[in-house]
Amino acid sequence: MFVDPKVIEFFAKEMILVQLNGDRIDTALARQYCVSGFPTLVMMDKDGMEIDRVAGYLPPEEFMLTFRNYAMGVGTIADMVAKSKDSTSRGYSLQIADRYKYTCDKAAAEPWYNKVIAAGDPLDSVSGECRTSIADMYARSNRFDDAIAAYRKIIADFEGRQAADDSRMEIGYVYVRAKKYDDAIAEFKQIVAEFKGKPLATDADLNVGYVYRTMKDTAKAIAAYEYWLTTYPQADSSDIAYAKKQIGRLKNPPAPKPEEKK
Amino acid sequence: MREMGNFVNMKFGEHMKTRMLLTALALLAVTAVADTAEKPEAPRFYNLDSAKAISAIDNRPIILDFYADW
Numbered sequence: 337m338f339v340d341p342k343v344i345e346f347f348a349k350e351m352i353l354v355q356l357n358g359d360r361i362d363t364a365l366a367r368q369y370c371v372s373g374f375p376t377l378v379m380m381d382k383d384g385m386e387i388d389r390v391a392g393y394l395p396p397e398e399f400m401l402t403f404r405n406y407a408m409g410v411g412t413i414a415d416m417v418a419k420s421k422d423s424t425s426r427g428y429s430l431q432i433a434d435r436y437k438y439t440c441d442k443a444a445a446e447p448w449y450n451k452v453i454a455a456g457d458p459l460d461s462v463s464g465e466c467r468t469s470i471a472d473m474y475a476r477s478n479r480f481d482d483a484i485a486a487y488r489k490i491i492a493d494f495e496g497r498q499a500a501d502d503s504r505m506e507i508g509y510v511y512v513r514a515k516k517y518d519d520a521i522a523e524f525k526q527i528v529a530e531f532k533g534k535p536l537a538t539d540a541d542l543n544v545g546y547v548y549r550t551m552k553d554t555a556k557a558i559a560a561y562e563y564w565l566t567t568y569p570q571a572d573s574s575d576i577a578y579a580k581k582q583i584g585r586l587k588n589p590p591a592p593k594p595e596e597k598k
Numbered sequence: 599m600r601e602m603g604n605f606v607n608m609k610f611g612e613h614m615k616t617r618m619l620l621t622a623l624a625l626l627a628v629t630a631v632a633d634t635a636e637k638p639e640a641p642r643f644y645n646l647d648s649a650k651a652i653s654a655i656d657n658r659p660i661i662l663d664f665y666a667d668w
Contacts, residue, residue: 338640347640352660354649355642359666365646366664374666382653382660407659590667 340396351379351403370440372476379406388412391438413439426452426462433466437473445473464490464499471506480514501536508543512550520547538568542575545582558586 347353358366369378379387388406405411413435433448449466471486487503494500511520527540542564548557561579643649649660
């Protein structure tokens, strides 16, 4: 939903906005455009050719600037790759890799991540970020076994560091993507047991409700969120609000918007 | 000449019909926003073909916003 007055004017005068429920209704189009997360905004020219895309949220000014630049061919992946010939920056290569990861050409991200790793310490935090991104790219490409193997290797190589902790949680998410829900719950529960009293355990336990919700097991999802609320009363307020919101939605599912009834 | 005249008229008529259809679609989209939203929102479509038809006329780029209502 775009409510910022400048963004409303931007769409009224400069762009044509098409809103597509990629999760429940327009799933075929989401597959066609290789959407692997929400929100994803794909910019197309009048002939229907993709210009570029934005995955995730941006502040209003940056959002408008990004798409205005794309319309002029500035800041697109093609433009960045052309300019990379003059750059030896790890950060610049990382940006290109991250951009490719959300396109239909996900595999093109891997050589750029490897370039970043090769340009520095293979066990520093940037390399850890690249390694987790490669594993994430595998998951988004439905290469679930490759993704899990890559995350397990990161856990071994980066023990006790952020990349290892992130990878523990990501394995659970990969199992969800692969629809291996029992494995996902087992993975999250294992994290809860191993990291008792730490934030990672709190987050992992919250994900149990998410797995049941994805499985459409409403009763177990509600029970999991209610258990989480009573077990972690000191958790982050945004997580508490999220859990309460999910319980509300599970008990009273929102009706589809009138325009979505196709 | 007669055939050419008919051809021109037909094209003009079709052009007018297309414009009216697209205007109606645009109004529908805006009305849908007015009906369902408490706050003002961006004018939007829910159908890619309608957006492509508008884009072909006024040359504005299209942005597909894939969202999930979690």
